[in-house]
Amino acid sequence: MGKAWTFGENLNTDEIIPGRFNITIDPLELAKHVFCEIKPEYAKNVKSGDVIVGGQNFGCGSSREHAPIAIKGSQARCVIAPSYARIFFRNAINIGLPILECPEAVADIDEGNEVNVDLASGQITNITKGHTYKARALPDFVLKIAEAGGIVNFLKEHDIEELMMNAEG
Amino acid sequence: MGTLIEEIFSRKAGRSVRAGEILLLDVDYIMSHDNTTPLAIKAFREIGKPILDKNRIVLHLDHAYPAPNVLAAENHKKIIEFVKEQELPHFYKQGVCHQVMIEEGYIMPGAIVIGADSHSNTYGALGAFGAGLGSTEIGVAWVTGKCWFKVPETIRIELTGKSQPGVYAKDVMIYIAGLLGMDGATYRSVEFGGEYIENLPMNERIVFPNMSTEIGAKCGLIEADSVTTRFLESDTPAQGPFETFGPVNPRYERVVEIDVSELPPQVACHPDVDHVKPLEEVAGLEVNEVYIGTCTNARYEDIEIVARMLKGKKVNPLTRVIVTPASERIYKKAMKNGLIEILMEAGCTVTGTGCGACIGRHGGILAAGERALTTMNRNFIGRMGSPQAEIYLASPATAAATALTGRITDPRGYLA
Numbered sequence: 001m002g003k004a005w006t007f008g009e010n011l012n013t014d015e016i017i018p019g020r021f022n023i024t025i026d027p028l029e030l031a032k033h034v035f036c037e038i039k040p041e042y043a044k045n046v047k048s049g050d051v052i053v054g055g056q057n058f059g060c061g062s063s064r065e066h067a068p069i070a071i072k073g074s075q076a077r078c079v080i081a082p083s084y085a086r087i088f089f090r091n092a093i094n095i096g097l098p099i100l101e102c103p104e105a106v107a108d109i110d111e112g113n114e115v116n117v118d119l120a121s122g123q124i125t126n127i128t129k130g131h132t133y134k135a136r137a138l139p140d141f142v143l144k145i146a147e148a149g150g151i152v153n154f155l156k157e158h159d160i161e162e163l164m165m166n167a168e169g
Numbered sequence: 170m171g172t173l174i175e176e177i178f179s180r181k182a183g184r185s186v187r188a189g190e191i192l193l194l195d196v197d198y199i200m201s202h203d204n205t206t207p208l209a210i211k212a213f214r215e216i217g218k219p220i221l222d223k224n225r226i227v228l229h230l231d232h233a234y235p236a237p238n239v240l241a242a243e244n245h246k247k248i249i250e251f252v253k254e255q256e257l258p259h260f261y262k263q264g265v266c267h268q269v270m271i272e273e274g275y276i277m278p279g280a281i282v283i284g285a286d287s288h289s290n291t292y293g294a295l296g297a298f299g300a301g302l303g304s305t306e307i308g309v310a311w312v313t314g315k316c317w318f319k320v321p322e323t324i325r326i327e328l329t330g331k332s333q334p335g336v337y338a339k340d341v342m343i344y345i346a347g348l349l350g351m352d353g354a355t356y357r358s359v360e361f362g363g364e365y366i367e368n369l370p371m372n373e374r375i376v377f378p379n380m381s382t383e384i385g386a387k388c389g390l391i392e393a394d395s396v397t398t399r400f401l402e403s404d405t406p407a408q409g410p411f412e413t414f415g416p417v418n419p420r421y422e423r424v425v426e427i428d429v430s431e432l433p434p435q436v437a438c439h440p441d442v443d444h445v446k447p448l449e450e451v452a453g454l455e456v457n458e459v460y461i462g463t464c465t466n467a468r469y470e471d472i473e474i475v476a477r478m479l480k481g482k483k484v485n486p487l488t489r490v491i492v493t494p495a496s497e498r499i500y501k502k503a504m505k506n507g508l509i510e511i512l513m514e515a516g517c518t519v520t521g522t523g524c525g526a527c528i529g530r531h532g533g534i535l536a537a538g539e540r541a542l543t544t545m546n547r548n549f550i551g552r553m554g555s556p557q558a559e560i561y562l563a564s565p566a567t568a569a570a571t572a573l574t575g576r577i578t579d580p581r582g583y584l585a
């Protein structure tokens with residue numbers, strides 16, 4: 001269970017973590033500056049289990065993986081948005097930051113609402129309002145990568161071809 | 170049978186594929202630069218398996234090169250040590266990665282090239298599939314030689330007519346960004362075609378796939394034709410024969426038709442790339458810096474336009490006018506043909522090659538309250554330094570006219 005932090009549409013990677021901080025790849029170091037220009041109170045007050053609720057096209061802009069790493073490093077549990085920018089979507093999956101697509105949840109959740117997320121089922125519960133929402137299911141092979149904790153961990157144990165056998169099977 | 174992206178993927182997969190399918194494909198080249206390579210190295214080390222094929226890996230130092238601070242220097246050192254350790258044959262520090270990839274002949278029609286940079290879409294100008302990925306996937310591809318792709322739906326942009334003098338590919342692409350919006354093509358392949366595109370030289374074509382990133386596209390593609398093969402033969406060391414093929418009975422998600430004949434110069438205004446206005450609506454707005462550079466518009470022809478317009482004149486003395494040629498090859502040609510001297514005589518500052526001020530690390534950073542007009546592809550808040558600075562995007566010709574007056578200026582009154 002955690003608190004919701006809400007963000008607007010088309011949030012870009014510079015707004016998630018400005019380019020000048022991308023000289024490091026340390027998640028905890030990046031987390032100190034995450035959202036620093038648009039929500040400076042976030043990095044100071046975020047608690048483990050909090051949830052990022054974003055708008056459409058979340059994470060647009062550069063291909064920098066620093067953006068999902070900074071969010072993951074801040075101990076946020078997951079991101080919920082109606083849609084993601086393409087590279088952010090891939091990057092988040094690859095580094096093991098859970099991302100859910102759920103326009104209904106985004107429309108209803110207000111900043112500070114207490115939210116519980118069950119990643120396996122995609123069930124999102126807004127405890128403050130007493131509402132539940134169902135996130136869209138992720139494709140099989142994406143779940144496979146997420147379950148392994150990211151593509152790097154997946155490859156330690158498997159060959160890349162297994163990803164697709166799983167996806168198609 | 171299918172759209173251009175379906176054709177490219179079908180050839181690679183060895184069977185006919187359709188939008189919506191997920192494929193695991195062999196990639197021809199795997200590109201990364203000083204900003205993104207360190208994370209790829211980290212992923213590579215964690216996986217703990219060897220590189221599959223060194224010949225497919227291309228590394229660049231361009232984003233903060235030469236190093237403007239100690240941290241960037243540490244990055245460069247780490248990458249060079251990796252190149253040495255792994256004996257990687259393709260390592261460059263001769264300019265912006267995308268430009269160098271094209272110049273050095275890595276990009277050919279039908280190829281699949283992935284890059285740890287969002288503007289890897291650029292390669293679509295030569296009929297190749299180019300897409301930006303994160304560093305981790307680059308590390309994964311070093312080991313596996315493969316990458317997963319979902320075959321995207323296609324938006325076709327059909328461009329007709331002939332643009333007016335003083336109106337360039339950049340103006341047309343900025344107009345498209347305004348029309349479709351920043352997420353107008355998310356996850357989509359954008360095919361640029363029609364008689365306008367067919368008649369464009371390669372340097373102008375490149376602008377479209379390059380900025381397809383700004384509308385969220387997975388890739389931006391232009392069908393390879395005789396312009397493409399002539400360019401490859403005369404301007405790159407790439408070895409033919411080159412495959413030229415186009416869409417076959419394609420099914421498009423959407424077709425957008427645009428006649429460019431009446432289009433005036435366009436400007437993408439602070440703070441979003443889709444905040445687009447005809448230049449006349451922002452004409453006269455004072456700027457502190459004019460920046461001519463980047464993978465979008467710092468090719469030889471762009472510099473030539475600027476030099477022609479500035480020849481024998483002086484730029485506004487209170488405006489910083491900075492020119493960063495995209496690559497050393499371009500720089501050398503501009504020098505040989507006297508363009509650099511013209512620019513310097515006019516009062517421009519010509520820097521070394523690379524990404525320069527584009528990501529606000531060095532080479533033209535903006536202070537709070539300042540405004541820049543640039544030939545870049547994106548104008549995010551804080552991109553060039555202070556988050557209190559404003560960035561306006563336009564063509565090289567508009568940049569040159571603006572350099573002369575210190576205010577956003579229509580180039581059509583200044584064309585030489």
Ligand code: SF4
Pocket residue numbers: 232265266267286288462463464465523524527528546
């Ligand atoms: S010039 Fe700018 S947009 Fe192009 S690769 Fe470099 S930083 Fe990216």
